[in-house]
Amino acid sequence: MNTTAPEHVDVLIVGAGLSGIGAAHHLQEAFPGRSYAILESRETLGGTWDLFRYPGVRSDSDMQTLGYRFRPWTGDQAIADGPAILDYVRDTAADAGIDRRIRYGHKVVRAEWSTPERRWTVTARRGDETVTLTSRFLYACTGYYRYDEGFTPHFDGTDSFGGTIVHPQHWPAGLDTAGKKVVVIGSGATAVTLVPSLAVDAEHVTMLQRSPTYIASLPSRDRAINRLRRLVGPRIAYRVARAKNVAFSISTYQLSQRRPEIVKKYLRRAQERRLPAGYDIDTHFTPSYGPWDQRMCLVPDGDLFRAIRHGTASIVTDRIARFTETGLELESGATLDADVIVTATGLNLLAFGGIDLTVDGNPVSLPDTLAYKGMMLGGVPNFVFTIGYTNASWTLKADLVAEYFCRLLARMDRTGESMCVPVNDDPALTTRPLLDFEAGYVQRSLHLFPKAGSRAPWRLGMSYLHDVVTLRHGRLDDDAMRFG
Template sequence: MSTDVDVLIVGAGLSGIGAAHHLRTAFPGLTYTILEARDTIGGTWDLFRYPGVRSDSDMHTLGYRFKPWTQAKAIADGPSILSYVRETAEAAGIDRHIRFRHRVVRASWSTEDARWTVEARHDGDPVTLTARFLYVCSGYYHYDGGHTPDFPGVARFRGTVVHPQRWPEDLDYTGKKVVVIGSGATAVTLVPAMAEKAAHVTMLQRSPTYVLSLPAEDRIANTLRRLIGPKRAYFVTRWKNVVMSTFLYQLSRRRPHVVRNLIRKATIRQLPPGYDVDTHFRPRYDPWDQRLCLVPDGDLFRAIRHGRASVVTDRIAEFTETGPRLESGDTLDADVVVTATGLRLLAFGGMELIVDGRAVELPKTMAYKGMMLSDVPNFVFTIGYTNASWTLKADLVGEYVVRLLRHMDEHGHDVAVPANDDPSVTERPLLDFDAGYVLRSIDEFPRAGSRAPWQLGMSYAHDVVNLRHGKVDDGVMRFTRRAVRANK
């Protein structure tokens, strides 16, 4: 593979493989390379290997726009999603353009050369590549480890403590007492999955999360696939689910009490009579202030009904030799404690960005359309929706990059850079989301603006209009040609 390419993609996960597919389809002659820090394709879906790992979105929207999801289950398990990503890469020959175990540490832009020089480490050795365009698809969290609070006395605990992001292959919890600390998507996935083999699983949460049960299989999608074929069925189902999720999100923001009551009533129906729903499943915040947790076919509630799992809402005072002691004075005996306590955010995989010799301070930049940075040329990144499937946005970013590159080629431009010259645009957090993992690190990320195009949009339909059909040359994006030095 060449060390000088048209587009250098960072990350071979769901976003990176999708980005490469969009580029190679639109520009068969374009040269590209993907740098992947790990030794395999798949990103999140290869990294997380805890019991029951699955999507928290339906695969008709988490799947690529260009590759229909044809399996019966819409809420899919991790291995199925990983196979889907790998099949996409292999079918298009994208896997032959990936350099594995290449961790990008620095990227330097030269206006004189209209090129990025990207430095990576490969098995400890330095590797340098150059590219016309840099396309970062590394997600937004640390792959090296998740967030674990400093629990007092945890060293005294005689059992096993594991974080879902680093799940031991040889962990045997059969017939053992398990405590899962957390209440987010990972916790509500782990509890019913581990309850199938464990003696008992307790979900210990500081505060409740909204949990919504959905069918694992989309009957409409499966019926349409038989009647009109996979491609047309996928298109219809994708938009059906987009409309439904958008409606739920908008209703949550405008009439939160309505959605709160609907979720509460649905929860009551799935739990044993007299269950203390308001203590364990009634959050203090409104729906979609944080992401809703989906449980396929109500598996979490079923495990509780059958006595294989329970929920405790309390805070940890300290760990004893046998398990966490709570502020209420109770102690939860455990053989295994799982700290499903969230992610640690990391912008652009931790790489250093330099433009013409000057280090880019991310909090001083502003995100253009949630996918480029002010005053950083020929640079694109992917951050998905927090209120919908990640890939909906990733696909749109890929389509926009194709349009941007085509516009540059047609007009002879070498450089595209967003410039914020409007002093009336005020700063906002990039992610307007109250989840703990976001609040802990959002100040280290680029900023958003008070109005378009300096906002990370959370409406897929709105982004379809703007990213797929809106003007590329919008007066904010500045295009230039590289200055040709005269021969001496």
């Protein structure tokens, strides 16, 4: 009989992507002597920025806010490509020694909390082997979508197509689109990134969308901040850039929600300047919903509009009737010839990496739980998770969650308490979806996620300034948090 006790750490972080590396940095800065480990299911760190390898992959947020609060982004590009972001995350991990704390190839499948023992027992698969660790806190930095598969709706006739069909989440390393006709199905951030990138070498690229998305152009370089960096150094320039860009994103979002017609007019005028004269903006660039009801797509330096203007790319707004041997037949009766079809049709969401949670032997049904401050679960002790903003950079929220977690640990150290758990005892509280966002990939999976509540602290806020007050400076003791 094997009587060896499982390895124990104070904090077990799940996921070595942007959130996980940031959480580890905050933790070891605040508590240098505290033990922790990171379990990562893949064989390398970087998360999203290592997984996605499709042409032109980049951020749709500026790097002054997608970057960590504690580490200035010093690149010239404000809208950076995937490899540059991956280098940034890797350098952050290496410089702080965080990469030595990562256990690769560990897929966490189960986590069991024991109140008498005040600890989590976490089970992970490593190939054919089962690995068990225990921890005082469990910190899920898993993002919210599935890494092993993207979303592809059913299309009739895919077996008859004689070319190549590829999903961006699984882009083949050797795929050559030079000189070929390419159709990209979709209208979201991935599609508007792929189209101008593929159009450089392809014979022609068509973006086929069922309905339009709001698309805005931003400069890829912030020349004022680059000049300021040379004058005052990277740290001060970074703080100025973050403050400026946070203020811009918040004001844009608020204006979109309160005066959407103003934003619509501004976007349309900008598109008219960049697109060919007489272009059908009503059909291809005018959504049926309001600005920022879904995430707005950004194109650096107007690259998508430029490809359309030069004739190397085009947009078709229609629905697919079926795949054919040579391309696509549309419901309008039109056809599109293609050698390669890219299904940029979205993501599948997955809460906490699919980990099965139990508390004192009772399985946790995520749809029956409430999210506390958008970062903990009601009734689940010593558990923290990161879900970023849908209307701003993900890392803004990830940094705040990590800071709050460190404040929580410091408070418990001072009082000698070993457990904290949010509890809802307000009978008047009503529930609502965790994410108030109309994007299709969100709506398809919301029923599998925890709920939000009708009032604080059970609402998942999407206001960075509000969260700065609540998470960075707000009190830790409230009516919902129980310590023991």
